[in-house]
Amino acid sequence: MFEKLSQLIITISDLIWGAPILILLLGGGFYFxxxxxxxxxxxxxxxxxxxxxKYDDPNEPGQLRHYQALSTALAGTVGMGNVSGVAVAITMGGPGAIFWMWVSALLGVSTKFFTCSLAVMFRGKDDAGEIQGGPMYYITEGLGKHWRPVAVFFALMAMIGVSPLFQANQLTQMISDVVLAPNNIETSFQTNLITGIVISIFVGLVVIGGIKRIGKVTGKLVPTMVIVYTVTVLYIIFSNSSQIIPAFQTIFHDAFTGDAVLGGTLGAIIITGVRRAAFSNEAGLGTAPMAHGAAKTNEPIREGLVAMLGPIIDTIIVCTMTALAIIITNTWIHSDADGITLTAQAFDSAIPFFGKYILATCVIFFSMSTMFAFxxxxxxxxxxxAGTKYQNLYNYLFVAVIIVGAVSNLRVIIGLIDIAFALMAFPIVISTVLLSPHVKRASKDYFKRLKAEKFATK
Known part of the structure; x- marks a missing residue:
């Protein structure tokens, strides 16, 4: 029964991530x-x-400064998708999938600009009277109350999409590979269950603090984890500098041929790249607008500009470095591993003994900060x-799902999350297209005032 359900999830995921979602995300980004x-x-x-x-004003409405809003959004994107998600992309679609991740991310820049501008522009109030931002509110405030069923549908799918299943699974796998296996402790359902329980307790102690506390925590963790990971990966890349150009050549060649994947087709490679880019930077999925909608600003366009940096940092920079490390070390050719295990093998190959421990430390930061933000x-x-009276129940559900993720199959988890992401994208992109004239008018006004301000200071 469970095996049939697992296969059904994977099959639905593969079906839904076809031409419609491809046209929606890439076409929407190109339009914006x-x-x-x-x-x-x-x-x-x-x-x-x-x-x-420079433009922060503590007296403006909202809960987070621009930097904290971006840090919170990045905590939900710069994470396991950049480490193990890239490995999954290469395993499923070959190195060429990375090229299509870049394309998707570049178009995602404009998508995030529009969605996060709208998140501030059409902020609404919850039933407790507190100002809130995000897709649910800009759909109902911008398009009208009759669009509420669409907003509710998005919210329901988002609760699945932001679950900690993937992060908990890959963190558990990393602990198994780096801590348990070297000490001759066999990985089993019981060991994964214990690991999941420990992780859930730690995360549970943090998430109850709410958005302000999360903003402070992620504001400190995100730069730290990016710097540590960046320095390590750059060392791997430049210690094999002669392989950098061939690695890029492999990516570009495979992006249009699919030679690196048995039976690979161009369509399958593009879908894999877009899929994993969406998992990585979430442009067009509607999660980041919830964080940016809480920014302390009266300038929607200003927050949209900050938000658009997300896909650049997340996919263009961090994901590319991970991909180069895996391709340069040839672990993707010589190993049957997937996810975080493949990335760990690349680190261990380039930096014997220490590499996997450095990665393990980074993975803890990545996965934990994501689980603090989600x-x-x-x-x-x-x-x-359901109303603010019941909203904190999600925290308890979230902590419980960590344990489920720790003992579940990686491909099934990816399939379930991908289904939720695809169903989140439809209401987001469609509503954003309908509301895009508001962003265009606000942009024209903002940049006109910005130009006048610069002229006046000269």
Missing amino acids: LVYSRLAPLRFIGHALQILTG PYYGVKCLGFV
């Missing part, structure tokens, strides 16, 4: 990029200025659907 006249890409410098706190999204979704 052209419609905005490349504004997200043209104002990256200004976005970095906003991130430094409950906030689930709480907001449950609060929207």
Whole structure:
């Protein structure tokens, strides 16, 4: 019975991630990029200025500063998707899938600009009277109350999409590979269950603190984990500098031929790349707008500019470094491993003995920070659907699901999360397209005022 259900989940996941979702995410991103006249890409410098706190005003509405909002959003994206998700992409679609991850991420920049601008522009109030931002609210506030069923559908799918199944599974696997196996402790259902319980207790102690506490924690953890991971991966890459150009050549060649994957087709490789990019940076899925909707600002466009940096940091930079480490070390050719185990083998190959322990430390930061951030999204979704009186029940459900993830099959987990992500994307992209004229008008006004301000200071 369980095996049939698992296979059904994987089959539905493969079916739903076909042409419709591909057209939706890539087509939507291309539309937003052209419609905005490349504004997200043209104002990256200004976005970095906003991130430094230059425009922060503590008296403006919201709960988080620009930096904290981006850190919270990145905690939900810069994580296991960048470490084991990239390995899954290469295993399923070959190195060429990385190229399509880049394409998806570049288009995702404009998608995040629009969705996160709308999250501030159309903030609503929950039943407790507190101002909230996010897709549920900009759908109902921007398109009207008759769109509430669509917003509720998104919220229900999001509660599944932001579950800790993948993070708990891969963190458990890493502990098994690095801690248990070297000490001759055989991995079993019981050991994974114990690991899951320990993780759930630790996460449970943190997530009850709420969004302000999560913002503070992730604000400190995200830069630390990115720096440690970046330095290590760059060492692996540049200690094999002669293989960098061949690695890129492999990516570009395989992106259009599929030679690296048995029976691979161009369509399958593109779908794999877009799938894993969505899992990595979540552009067009609606989670990041919930964090950015809590930013302390009256300028929707300003927050949209900050948000668009997410896919650049997450996929273009971090995912690419992981992919190069795996391709350069040739572990993807010589190993049958998948997920975090494949990445660990790449680290161990390049940095004998120490590599896997460095990765284990980074994985703890990645997975924990993601599991600290995700409950906030689930709480907001449950609060929207059932009312704020019941919203904190999600925290307890979240902690319990960690244990489920620790003892479940990786491919089934990926399939379930991918189904939820696909079903989240439809209401997000469609509603954002319908509301895009509001963002365009606000952008024109904001950049006009910005230009006048710069002119006045000269």
